[in-house]
Amino acid sequence: MRAADAASCAAAVASVPGAKFLAGGSNLVDLMKEDVERPTRLVDIRQLPLRQIQRTRAGLSVGALATNTETANHPLIRENYPLLTQAIVAGASGQLRNMATNGGNLLQRTRCNYFYDTATPCNKREPGTGCGAREGLNRIHAVLGWSEACVATYPGDMANALYALDANVRVRATDGRERLIPMADFHRLPGDTPQRDNNLAHGELILAIELPVSSAEFARNSHYLKVRDRTSYAFAMVAVAAALQIDGGTIRQARVVLGSVAHKPWRSAEAEAMLIGRRANVETFDRAAKAALRDARPLAHNAYKVELGQRSIVRALVRAAKLA
Numbered sequence: 001m002r003a004a005d006a007a008s009c010a011a012a013v014a015s016v017p018g019a020k021f022l023a024g025g026s027n028l029v030d031l032m033k034e035d036v037e038r039p040t041r042l043v044d045i046r047q048l049p050l051r052q053i054q055r056t057r058a059g060l061s062v063g064a065l066a067t068n069t070e071t072a073n074h075p076l077i078r079e080n081y082p083l084l085t086q087a088i089v090a091g092a093s094g095q096l097r098n099m100a101t102n103g104g105n106l107l108q109r110t111r112c113n114y115f116y117d118t119a120t121p122c123n124k125r126e127p128g129t130g131c132g133a134r135e136g137l138n139r140i141h142a143v144l145g146w147s148e149a150c151v152a153t154y155p156g157d158m159a160n161a162l163y164a165l166d167a168n169v170r171v172r173a174t175d176g177r178e179r180l181i182p183m184a185d186f187h188r189l190p191g192d193t194p195q196r197d198n199n200l201a202h203g204e205l206i207l208a209i210e211l212p213v214s215s216a217e218f219a220r221n222s223h224y225l226k227v228r229d230r231t232s233y234a235f236a237m238v239a240v241a242a243a244l245q246i247d248g249g250t251i252r253q254a255r256v257v258l259g260s261v262a263h264k265p266w267r268s269a270e271a272e273a274m275l276i277g278r279r280a281n282v283e284t285f286d287r288a289a290k291a292a293l294r295d296a297r298p299l300a301h302n303a304y305k306v307e308l309g310q311r312s313i314v315r316a317l318v319r320a321a322k323l324a
């Protein structure tokens with residue numbers, strides 16, 4: 001169904017358990033075809049006026065229904081938040097980015113093969129059935145923050161950059177009020193409720209992503225590195241969103257966010273602590289990379305992600321610092 005405004009769309013979802021918003025459909029419709037998602041009602045939101053990308057006093061507001069292509073190509077984003085442009089264009093394909101919306105991108109679901117295969121157990125798909133990946137083929141799975149219930153990763157790229165840029169997600173709550181969710185709190189670790197990917201309540205509508213002015217100070221020294229099996233049209237094995245503020249060769253501020261290593265984008269406070277106040281050089285980056293993966297707990301088939309993650313952090317920081 002379609003409704004005229006955000007309030008009616010939100011009410012149409014909130015009032016029906018199992019109802020879902022439909023944006024570009026590039027993830028939700030795929031999952032419906034695979035019988036993984038079975039929404040009881042679809043509420044098409046594409047006609048809502050949530051497509052603007054505009055300056056605000058706090059920074060830049062990026063509409064939930066702006067497409068990934070429009071967002072990546074927008075002059076204000078290319079100029080002030082190039083990390084975001086890099087992350088978006090590293091994802092999917094040109095055709096998909098033309099369909100994919102920013103809200104839908106944040107809410108894309110895991111690419112765990114067991115989640116997609118309805119013949120196998122999966123606590124995320126059907127709570128209480130078990131985790132096929134824990135003892136199965138887990139090459140693409142998590143090395144950080146996983147639980148016995150779920151070892152899936154969050155596969156998206158854009159969210160990693162948004163986290164590094166201190167973005168907030170502006171949401172219309174079911175009581176009609178708006179609230180801001182920091183990227184740090186948007187996605188969840190699996191714990192014993194892996195069926196919940198994020199902290200949105202049923203019926204909450206993403207309105208926009210808010211980028212703070214201060215993050216534009218990372219524009220000169222940031223880099224998004226995505227390592228994957230193929231150089232295009234593939235999800236990350238490991239991704240790194242790196243952003244630095246460098247003053248006379250010394251790092252004043254740092255952001256290191258890893259993608260595809262955990263159930264949510266993984267910001268490494270350990271790596272950042274090893275960077276801030278130190279000289280921007282390979283030795284510093286190496287120490288930060290080791291700190292970031294120190295607590296990694298690889299599974300049977302993904303120990304490679306630990307070294308790959310470390311090397312990717314070093315390379316992303318080298319590029320961010322323009323040392324190579």
Ligand SMILES: Cc1cc2nc3c(=O)[nH]c(=O)nc-3n(C[C@H](O)[C@H](O)[C@H](O)COP(=O)(O)OP(=O)(O)OC[C@H]3O[C@@H](n4cnc5c(N)ncnc54)[C@H](O)[C@@H]3O)c2cc1C
Nearest residue numbers: 023024025026027028091092100101103104105156157206
């Ligand atoms: C082959 C393929 C390769 C891909 N590769 C990558 C990749 O490398 N990197 C990457 O990051 N992504 C990749 N993607 C994922 C793609 O980016 C997502 O499918 C897309 O961003 C989802 O956006 P959408 O608008 O189509 O969402 P939809 O499929 O319409 O919706 C996805 C979910 O979000 C919810 N939703 C949508 N909008 C809102 C809103 N405003 N408020 C609340 N809920 C909402 C829907 O209810 C649904 O649950 C790939 C996809 C495919 C099919």
